[in-house]
Amino acid sequence: MHMTRPWLIAGLSVLLGLSSPALAPVRAANIGDGEIVRFTSDRGARHVNMGVGKSVILELPVEAGEIFVGNPAVANAVVRSAKKIYVIGQSAGQTTIYAMDKQGRRIASLELSIGRDIAELQDILRAAMPSSKVVARTVNDSIILTGEVDSAADMQTAMDVAKGFVQSANGGGGAGGQQLGQTINAMTIRGRDQVMIKVTIAEVQRTVTKQLGVTASTLAGNWGKFVQDNPFALNGQSYSSGALTTKSNFGGGNSLSQTLQAFERNGVARVLAEPTVTAVSGESAKFTVGGEVPISSGTTCSGQGQTSNCLVSVTYKTYGVTLNFTPIVLSAGRISLRLATEVAEIDPSTTVSTGTVSAPGFRTRRHETTVELPTGGSIATAGLIQSNTNQSINGVPGVMNLPILGSLFRSRDYQRQETELMIIVTPYIAKSVGPNALARPDDNYADSNDPQAWLLGRVNKLYSTTDNPEAAKHFSGRVGFIHD
Numbered sequence: 001m002h003m004t005r006p007w008l009i010a011g012l013s014v015l016l017g018l019s020s021p022a023l024a025p026v027r028a029a030n031i032g033d034g035e036i037v038r039f040t041s042d043r044g045a046r047h048v049n050m051g052v053g054k055s056v057i058l059e060l061p062v063e064a065g066e067i068f069v070g071n072p073a074v075a076n077a078v079v080r081s082a083k084k085i086y087v088i089g090q091s092a093g094q095t096t097i098y099a100m101d102k103q104g105r106r107i108a109s110l111e112l113s114i115g116r117d118i119a120e121l122q123d124i125l126r127a128a129m130p131s132s133k134v135v136a137r138t139v140n141d142s143i144i145l146t147g148e149v150d151s152a153a154d155m156q157t158a159m160d161v162a163k164g165f166v167q168s169a170n171g172g173g174g175a176g177g178q179q180l181g182q183t184i185n186a187m188t189i190r191g192r193d194q195v196m197i198k199v200t201i202a203e204v205q206r207t208v209t210k211q212l213g214v215t216a217s218t219l220a221g222n223w224g225k226f227v228q229d230n231p232f233a234l235n236g237q238s239y240s241s242g243a244l245t246t247k248s249n250f251g252g253g254n255s256l257s258q259t260l261q262a263f264e265r266n267g268v269a270r271v272l273a274e275p276t277v278t279a280v281s282g283e284s285a286k287f288t289v290g291g292e293v294p295i296s297s298g299t300t301c302s303g304q305g306q307t308s309n310c311l312v313s314v315t316y317k318t319y320g321v322t323l324n325f326t327p328i329v330l331s332a333g334r335i336s337l338r339l340a341t342e343v344a345e346i347d348p349s350t351t352v353s354t355g356t357v358s359a360p361g362f363r364t365r366r367h368e369t370t371v372e373l374p375t376g377g378s379i380a381t382a383g384l385i386q387s388n389t390n391q392s393i394n395g396v397p398g399v400m401n402l403p404i405l406g407s408l409f410r411s412r413d414y415q416r417q418e419t420e421l422m423i424i425v426t427p428y429i430a431k432s433v434g435p436n437a438l439a440r441p442d443d444n445y446a447d448s449n450d451p452q453a454w455l456l457g458r459v460n461k462l463y464s465t466t467d468n469p470e471a472a473k474h475f476s477g478r479v480g481f482i483h484d
Contacts, residue, residue, distance in 0.1 A: 037110070039099075045109040049138055050089050051117025058085040058099070058110065065102035071095035075112050089114040115139060121165045125158055134158050134187060143183050148190040152282060153330040155187050189281075195327035195335055196278040196430040199423065201343055203271040203365070206418040211263035213395075213411030261411065273321045273343060278430050281329040290320010293346060295359050319344045319362060327427060333375045335427045340368040367423055375429040384421040390414070 037046055038059045050056055063082035069075060074093040078086040087097060092115050099108035115138030125134045132154050134147040143162050149155045162183040279285035294314045301310040324340040343365045350361025367382045393400075395410025402409075446461040453459065 039108040045111060047111045047113070049113045049115065051119070051138070052089050052092055052114055054117055055086060055088045058087060058097075058108065059083060060085070060099055060108055062101055062107055064099045064107065065104070066100040068098045068100070069095065070097070074114050087112070113139065115142075118143060118165075121162065124161055124165070128157060128161060129154050132158070132190075136162065144186055145184065146186045148188050150190055151193070151329050151331060152189060153328075155185070155189060158187065159183060159185055193281045193329040194278055194430045194432075195281060195329065195337075196276065196428045197323075197325050197327065197337065197339070198274065198276045198426045198428070199323055199339070199341055200426075201271070201273040201321070201341065201365075201421075201423050203343075203419065203421040205267075205269040205271075206416075207265070207267040207269075208414075208416040209263070209265040210414040211261060211411065213261065213407070271343070271345070275321055275323045277323055277325065279325070279327060281327055284324065284326045287323040288318075288320060290318060290322070290344070292316040292318050293360060317362065319346055329429065330372070333429070334372065335375060335429070336370070336372045337425065337427055338370045339381065339425060340366075341423060342366045365421060371425065373425070373427055375427060378424055378426040380422055381425050382421070382423040384419065386417075386419040388417045390416075 036057045036059055037048060039046065039061055048056065060083045064079070064085070067077050067079055067085060069077050071093065072090070074090055074095040075097065076088045076090055077097055078088070080086060085097075085099065087110070089112070094114070095112050097108075097110040097112065098106055101107050118136045118138055121136050121143070125132075125136065129149065132147065132149040134145055134149060137144045137146065143166060145158055145162055149158065166183055273289075275287050275289070277285045277287045293316065295317050297313045297315045299310050299312050320343075322342040322344075326338040328336040330336050344362050347361040347363045352359045352361070365384075369381050371379055371381060373379055390413075392413045393410055394413070395406070400406045400410035448456075448458040448460050452461070
């Protein structure tokens with residue numbers, strides 16, 4: 001029997017709710033088109049989600065005398081027999097359907113939530129992510145995705161599919177369709193992966209510095225003095241060097257003094273840093289090894305004359321190796337990595353001194369990037385080859401250009417700096433292991449005893465060597481191999 005008077009239906013529904021005992025809520029079930037919902041004699045309430053235009057068949061335990069629909073605009077109930085009812089979804093919304101027996105007792109209660117038909121969406125999600133357990137539910141025009149996925153990439157895929165489904169159901173969401181509802185993410189990532197990253201920062205610096213020539217000449221006579229001062233001019237640096245000084249007297253108070261200065265330096269510097277850090281997929285991690293250097297930031301004086309008191313303000317500048325990274329496991333074995341590295345070190349050659357205050361200089365190599373790698377794969381994310389050459393010739397104008405004699409009045413300074421830098425990144429999907437499977441740097445280390453330190457000059461006990469690998473054969477306790 002189909003009720004068509006909403007005010008009568010609403011009043012009967014309220015009376016029925018007052019006269020019936022409270023029922024415990026039951027989890028809603030997604031019902032497909034034409035499925036059968038069977039009621040038993042326990043008079044329990046059933047919660048059903050179904051799409052607009054879909055139908056469901058209700059089978060009652062006894063013959064019904066009356067059928068009430070809370071909101072006929074949402075669902076329509078058609079009675080074909082006393083124990084079978086056909087319910088059709090009319091529009092989005094919620095309503096309740098009650099079935100009463102001939103004595104006026106409630107025999108069935110159906111709570112309906114009519115929304116989008118998501119059966120096709122569920123099939124697409126199952127085909128796109130067979131290993132994930134994503135369940136799509138509807139509340140009015142909104143779609144709620146629940147369940148578990150394997151990774152953040154699968155979660156994003158499910159959201160993209162659901163949003164595309166909503167837009168297609170609304171005519172594309174453009175001028176021809178009205179965008180209704182939204183997609184809500186209630187999914188969880190099953191067993192979030194942990195990523196361990198190993199970064200290798202390798203740098204080699206080569207420096208060549210040369211100086212050859214006359215760096216000081218003094219010509220003195222009765223008319224006065226002439227002085228040529230040629231310090232080492234490159235970068236304002238001063239270097240010690242070998243010097244040969246000669247002095248000639250011409251009589252009458254006239255003399256000539258010359259200094260032949262020769263200098264050459266070759267140097268190689270090597271920097272190697274290999275920080276290793278582990279973080280959960282989607283979370284950030286930071287690793288810093290270094291220190292802080294105090295740097296003067298100003299002077300504050302109080303008082304006047306001999307009673308003045310000056311205080312130097314100090315700030316601290318960090319140096320060392322800093323690693324920041326955020327990993328995201330896209331799929332099995334694929335890792336998206338946001339990486340930022342910085343290597344800062346004190347550079348004495350650029351130190352600036354003012355009075356009694358000295359401010360050191362710093363050499364900094366900073367690198368930021370985003371890469372995608374398989375687990376265990378490596379990539380060179382940054383590289384630098386740099387060569388700087390400085391050369392200067394100082395001398396007495398005019399005289400220094402003479403063919404042979406000019407070499408006594410000029411000096412040549414030469415400097416070449418070469419730098420080669422490479423940063424290599426290797427991420428791994430990390431798994432936890434037992435505590436005995438991890439080795440520490442201090443495993444099996446033992447300090448030497450006094451006789452070993454006095455007589456043999458050792459700072460630690462020597463367990464074995466390449467020449468005598470059997471030295472620790474009968475050693476009891478924790479043993480290891482320390483090679484000198």
